[in-house]
Amino acid sequence: MIKASDIPFLPRGVRCQFDRVRGVEVLLGPERVLMLDDIGKAVLGRVDGQASVDMIAEGLAKDYDAPKAMILEDVLAYLGDLFDKRLVECAHG
Amino acid sequence: MVNPPIAMLAELTHRCPLACPYCSNPTELIGKDAELTTDQWADVFRQAADMGVLQLHLSGGEPAARTDLIDLVIAAREAGLYTNLITSGIGLTPKRLEALDAAGLDHIQLSLQGVTAQIADRIGGYKGGYDRKMHVAEHIARIGFPLTLNAVMHRENLDDLEATLDMALRLGARRIEVACVQFQGWALENRAALQPSLEQVNAAKGTVAEAIERLRGQLVIDFVPPDYYSDFPKACMNGWGSTGLNVTPDGTVLPCHAAETIPHLEFANVTRQPLKEIWYGSDAFNAYRGTDWLPDLCQSCERVEIDFGGCRCQAMAVLGDASATDPVCRKSPGRAALDAMLVQDTNPLDVPEFVYRRL
Numbered sequence: 001m002i003k004a005s006d007i008p009f010l011p012r013g014v015r016c017q018f019d020r021v022r023g024v025e026v027l028l029g030p031e032r033v034l035m036l037d038d039i040g041k042a043v044l045g046r047v048d049g050q051a052s053v054d055m056i057a058e059g060l061a062k063d064y065d066a067p068k069a070m071i072l073e074d075v076l077a078y079l080g081d082l083f084d085k086r087l088v089e090c091a092h093g
Numbered sequence: 094m095v096n097p098p099i100a101m102l103a104e105l106t107h108r109c110p111l112a113c114p115y116c117s118n119p120t121e122l123i124g125k126d127a128e129l130t131t132d133q134w135a136d137v138f139r140q141a142a143d144m145g146v147l148q149l150h151l152s153g154g155e156p157a158a159r160t161d162l163i164d165l166v167i168a169a170r171e172a173g174l175y176t177n178l179i180t181s182g183i184g185l186t187p188k189r190l191e192a193l194d195a196a197g198l199d200h201i202q203l204s205l206q207g208v209t210a211q212i213a214d215r216i217g218g219y220k221g222g223y224d225r226k227m228h229v230a231e232h233i234a235r236i237g238f239p240l241t242l243n244a245v246m247h248r249e250n251l252d253d254l255e256a257t258l259d260m261a262l263r264l265g266a267r268r269i270e271v272a273c274v275q276f277q278g279w280a281l282e283n284r285a286a287l288q289p290s291l292e293q294v295n296a297a298k299g300t301v302a303e304a305i306e307r308l309r310g311q312l313v314i315d316f317v318p319p320d321y322y323s324d325f326p327k328a329c330m331n332g333w334g335s336t337g338l339n340v341t342p343d344g345t346v347l348p349c350h351a352a353e354t355i356p357h358l359e360f361a362n363v364t365r366q367p368l369k370e371i372w373y374g375s376d377a378f379n380a381y382r383g384t385d386w387l388p389d390l391c392q393s394c395e396r397v398e399i400d401f402g403g404c405r406c407q408a409m410a411v412l413g414d415a416s417a418t419d420p421v422c423r424k425s426p427g428r429a430a431l432d433a434m435l436v437q438d439t440n441p442l443d444v445p446e447f448v449y450r451r452l
Contacts (some may be wrong), residue, residue: 011267
C-alpha cells in the first residue's frame with residue numbers, strides 16, 4: 001500500500017523515455033511498456049525521489065486548478081497500481 | 094493498418110550448455126558459423142529501434158555463449174532499446190556481469206529448471222549447472238540488476254511451485270514467470286513426459302491465485318497456464334505480426350519463435366532485406382495478420398479480438414492446418430484431437446525418457 005507521505009521513485013530497470021516513432025512518452029520496465037497519457041505524464045513527471053505523494057498532488061492541484069483531495073485520491077490510485085506492478089517504489093516519509 | 098512492433102527477441106546463438114527437453118529453439122538448430130556478426134546484430138538493433146521497437150530480449154540458446162555479448166548490449170543501449178538478457182546464467186562470471194552493468198543492461202531474466210540440484214541438473218542435462226546458476230544469482234543481486242525468475246514448469250516440477258516462489262523471494266527477484274511448458278518444437282517431442290496432470294494444474298492455479306494476493310507489491314507473478322487444460326486459446330504473440338518479432342541466429346526474421354514449423358511459409362532474412370520491409374511487407378508476416386483470414390467460427394466469435402483465434406503453430410502441430418482455430422478452443426472441432434492427446438499423455442503405460450535438445 002502506498003500512503004500520501006511516501007516518497008515514490010522509479011527503481012533501477014524502470015524508466016520514462018520519449019518514443020520518437022509513436023510520438024508519445026512511454027514507461028519501460030521488465031516485460032512492460034506503458035504508453036503514458038497526459039495524466040500519467042503529469043504524475044510521473046513529478047516523481048523525482050524527493051517529492052512525497054502529497055506534494056505531487058498539491059503541485060498538480062495548483063497546475064490544474066482542481067481540489068487537492070480529489071487529485072490526491074487519483075494520484076494514490078495511479079501510483080498504487082504501478083507500485084503493485086513493481087514499476088514504482090517508495091521511501092517512507 | 095499495421096502498427097510498428099514493440100518487442101524483438103534476438104536469438105543471438107543456438108549454442109547452449111544446457112539441453113532442456115522443452116527448449117523453445119527449433120529442432121533444426123543453427124550452427125556457430127552461420128551466426129550474425131557483432132556489426133550485423135548492431136545494425137539489426139538500430140533498424141529495430143528506428144521502426145518502433147522499444148524492448149529487446151537478448152536470448153539464445155545461451156546468449157552468454159557469444160563472446161561479444163558486452164558489445165551487443167552496448168549497441169542495443171546506444172540504439173535506445175530497453176535491453177533484457179534471457180539467460181541460464183551459465184557463462185556469466187562476476188567480471189562479465191560487472192561489464193554488463195557498465196554497458197547499461199536493463200534487466201536479467203534467469204531461467205530456472207528446478208529448485209534442487211538433483212531435478213534442475215536432470216532437466217538441464219548439465220551436471221553442476223544448478224550450483225553455478227545459484228552463484229550467478231548471488232552476483233546479480235549484489236550488483237543490483239532487476240531480476241525476473243523464469244521458472245519453466247511441467248509434470249516433474251509443478252508440485253514444487255511453492256518452493257519455486259520462495260526461491261524467487263530469496264534471490265530478490267522482482268518478478269517471476271511461472272511458465273508452464275507450451276508444446277512446440279522440442280517440448281512437443283517430449284509432450285508425454287512433460288504434460289502435467291489435471292490435479293497438478295488445479296493445485297498450481299490455487300497456489301498462484303493465493304500468492305498473487307499475498308505477495309502484491311513484493312513479487313509480480315505472471316502465470317502462463319498449460320494451455321491443453323484451458324477452455325480458450327492463448328492470445329499467441331498478441332496476434333500474429335501485431336506486436337513482436339523474432340530474429341534467429343542467422344538473421345531469419347520470424348513472426349514467432351516457432352513459425353518455421355509452418356512448412357508453407359517462407360521467411361526473409363535481415364542480411365538481404367531491411368527489417369522494416371520484412372515487418373510490413375513480407376508474405377510470412379502478412380499471412381495471419383489481423384482477423385480477416387480466420388475461419389467463420391472465429392470471425393463470428395465474441396472472443397475474436399481477445400485471442401485472435403489462438404496459436405498458428407499449435408493449429409499446425411495438432412491439426413496439420415495453420416489456418417484452423419487453435420484446437421485448445423472448446424468451440425473448435427479440433428478440440429477432440431487435443432483431448433485425445435491429453436488422455437494419452439496423462440495415462441501413459443510407460444513415461445518416455447526425455448529427448449534432450451542437442452545441436
